[in-house]
Amino acid sequence: MRQFLKSTQFKIFVVVLAALFGGTVLAAVGASNTSPWTAAVGTAFAPLQKLAGRASEKVQWFTDGFASARYYQIENEELKEILAEYEHRLADYDEVKHKVASYEEMLGVKEANPDFELCPANIIGVDAADLFSSLIIDRGSGDDVQVNDPVVCGNYLVGVVKKVNPSYSVVQTLLNPSLNVSAIESKTRETSYVTTTALLSENGQCMLAGLDRLTAIAPGGLVLTSGIGGIYPKGLIIGTVAQVLESEHDLTSYAVIQPGADIAGLEDVFVITGFSGQGVEQITD
Amino acid sequence: MRFTFEKERFFRRLAFVILIVVTALFQHTRGVMPQIGAARAWLLVPLVAAISLRETNVAAMLLGTLAGLLWDFASPSMDGYYAILFCILSFVTGTLASFFLRRNFTACLLVTAVWLVLTGVTHWAFFIALGGMDHAVHILLRLELASCVYTFCFTPLYYFIVSGMDGLFRREQKPI
Numbered sequence: 001m002r003q004f005l006k007s008t009q010f011k012i013f014v015v016v017l018a019a020l021f022g023g024t025v026l027a028a029v030g031a032s033n034t035s036p037w038t039a040a041v042g043t044a045f046a047p048l049q050k051l052a053g054r055a056s057e058k059v060q061w062f063t064d065g066f067a068s069a070r071y072y073q074i075e076n077e078e079l080k081e082i083l084a085e086y087e088h089r090l091a092d093y094d095e096v097k098h099k100v101a102s103y104e105e106m107l108g109v110k111e112a113n114p115d116f117e118l119c120p121a122n123i124i125g126v127d128a129a130d131l132f133s134s135l136i137i138d139r140g141s142g143d144d145v146q147v148n149d150p151v152v153c154g155n156y157l158v159g160v161v162k163k164v165n166p167s168y169s170v171v172q173t174l175l176n177p178s179l180n181v182s183a184i185e186s187k188t189r190e191t192s193y194v195t196t197t198a199l200l201s202e203n204g205q206c207m208l209a210g211l212d213r214l215t216a217i218a219p220g221g222l223v224l225t226s227g228i229g230g231i232y233p234k235g236l237i238i239g240t241v242a243q244v245l246e247s248e249h250d251l252t253s254y255a256v257i258q259p260g261a262d263i264a265g266l267e268d269v270f271v272i273t274g275f276s277g278q279g280v281e282q283i284t285d
Numbered sequence: 286m287r288f289t290f291e292k293e294r295f296f297r298r299l300a301f302v303i304l305i306v307v308t309a310l311f312q313h314t315r316g317v318m319p320q321i322g323a324a325r326a327w328l329l330v331p332l333v334a335a336i337s338l339r340e341t342n343v344a345a346m347l348l349g350t351l352a353g354l355l356w357d358f359a360s361p362s363m364d365g366y367y368a369i370l371f372c373i374l375s376f377v378t379g380t381l382a383s384f385f386l387r388r389n390f391t392a393c394l395l396v397t398a399v400w401l402v403l404t405g406v407t408h409w410a411f412f413i414a415l416g417g418m419d420h421a422v423h424i425l426l427r428l429e430l431a432s433c434v435y436t437f438c439f440t441p442l443y444y445f446i447v448s449g450m451d452g453l454f455r456r457e458q459k460p461i
Contacts, residue, residue, distance in 0.1 A: 004380075009343050013376045016346060020372055024365030035364045041354040045309070049358075052310040056317055125313035127359040128325045129408060131428045134361040136313065162361040170361045177418050198420040198428070202323055 033147055033163040046124070046168040050138050053124040057267070113233065117274035119143050121151075123266055124168070132176035132201050133263055139271060140165045150232045150272045156260035157181065157225060157236040158269055169271075173263050174238065175201040182228040183208055183238055185255070188216045191226050194238050194257065204264065205242065208255040217255050219243055233275040297454035301336050301348055304446070308332050309355035324431035329356055330404055331440045333371055334378065334397040335447040338388050342379030349375025362412050370407065374400055393444045401436055405429040 004010060023035030034042070121143075125136035139145050141164045149161045151171050159173035172179050174196065181194040185208065196206035208223055221241040227234025239259040246253050308328045311317050318326040333352045337345035353371030357364055378386075378396055386392045409429045414421045 009341075009380075012343050013346055013372075016350060017369065017372055020350065020365055020369045024363065024369065027364035033364055035357070035368075037368065038354055038357045038364050041351070042358040045306070045355060045358055048306065048310060049313055052314045052317075056314045059316075123315070125359055126315050127356075127361065128312045128318070128327055129356070129367075129404075129432075130359075130361055131323065131325075131424065134359075136359050163364065165358075168358075170359065172361050176361075178416065198418065198424045202427075 031147060032141060032165065034165050039165050042165045043167055046138065046140075046165070049136065049168075050122070050124045053122070113235075113275070115274075115276035116233065116272055117144075119145060119271040119273050121145075121169075121269050121271055123269065127170070130176075131198070132196075133173045134162070134176065135159070135171040135173060135263075135266070135269075137169050137171055137269060137271070138167070140167045140169050142166045143271075144273045145169050145271050146273070148231050150236070151269050152236060152272060153261040153266055153269050155237050157232065157238050158261045158263060158266065160231065161271065171269075174206050174259050174261075175204065175263055177201065181232055181238065182226045183223050184226040185217050185241070186222040186224055187218075188221070190215060190217055191228070194223065200256065204259070206239070206257050206259060208241070208257055209247075209252070211244075211253040211255060213246065213251055213253050215244060215253050215255070217241055217244055221255070223255070223257050227277065230277060230279045233272065233277070293454045297451065298340075298344060298348070300450050300454060301340075301447075302351065304450070305329070305332065305336075305348065305352045305355065309352065309358075312356075313359045321435055322431060323428045324435040326439060327401070327404065327432060327436045328439060328443075329371075330400050330436055331397045331443040332447070333375060334400045335393055335440075335443045337375045337378035338382045338386065338393055338396060339447060339451045340379055342376050342383060345379030345382075346372055346376040362408070366408075366411070370404065374403065390441075390444055394440055397440045398437060401433040405433045 020035075020037065023037045027033055027035040027038070032039075119139055121137040121139040123135050124138045127134050127136070135151075135158075137151070145161055145164055147161055147164055151158045151161060157174065159171045159176070160179065161169050162172040163170040174181070174194070177196050177198060179195065182191070183194045184191045190211065192208050192210045194206055194208050200207055208217070211217060219241050223238045223241060225232040225234060225236040225238060237260045239257040241255045242258045244253055244255045312326065312328045318328065329352045333349050336348055340348065349371035350368050353368035356367035356371075360367060378400075382388060382392075386396070406425075406429070409421070409425050412418075413424050413429075418424065
């Protein structure tokens, strides 16, 4: 054993391990959360991952044409149900149209937010071990993307940049329990924070936590970013309230939220690399 | 055409590097590997475990570190975590294979099972349990261990691919 510990092989092992630990320490103290070793490997690997992502999309489109007759039968039945539902909804079309118009007016898009600096990005991969749907995008520090930049799809919040490399970044989505977003419910103007749990995340949902037991928030309400904290701009749509439940742990309630962005099906996103008030902690009364 | 021992060794390791890169692409590309429930395939684990059984401890460690870095590339967790984990596991497996373990299918199954459990449990311990996340036990059982079981099904495939490559590039004996 002592002979093995003195061997060249063991010394090489210790040197490599020390170098990896050094890289991890550098990643922890650096602004990009990336070690030089991962950056080097990632820079070479990111273009391959981008190609693989595109190839996967093409193959998916091609294989969809080979679905079985049984599949089409099921799909047909599902479509009939959807059609019936839409016919029902058509009756309320005018009202919905009015609502949509008011939402658009209230929330706006980029025209209403001229201060937004947007960087378009493609999703090129995912982390198989991350249980909460983190995404790899093909934009990095070379495109002015930084850690904590918000990521959106249209007006919908997707998540935040967690790790940045020169040519790619890793995004933590709303379905990650460690992500907290200060939020406001549009109708009642109640403010709190959006997070999730493992159970909700499995269903693709998050929650507006820490609400009063007598909250006036009701299903159908729209949850937006409040802008508090300076990480997310004010007014991005997080999702709609699906139901309001009482917490099992304390005397609060929480609203289960269906995110507006279809995180599992996203292909393209925008990174907000700059906005008015970014990094400035806002104080409310 | 027959290569010398050194050339065979070089081509064998190059083939392993390519295999690791391709597997990392499979693992990180959405829609390639089906997700069963919440279980995902951690394809790099059975691959690097199989390679570590076939290589010297230093070569295994370097190949394992490469695989770990490719995993860190996609991971939002602490950077370098998988590189360090795979570096240690590969070196230990390579060393055990040199002295104690037989390089057969049973050993590969055993080693892969241990690797998967260690990968899942350490990831859970560092990032879920110590992170104070709710429903930690649920995550361990339904997500981490389910992924371990699912990934384990790929062990025979990678064992035969790696032994096939090893046989292809290991015809010459090491010169004395």
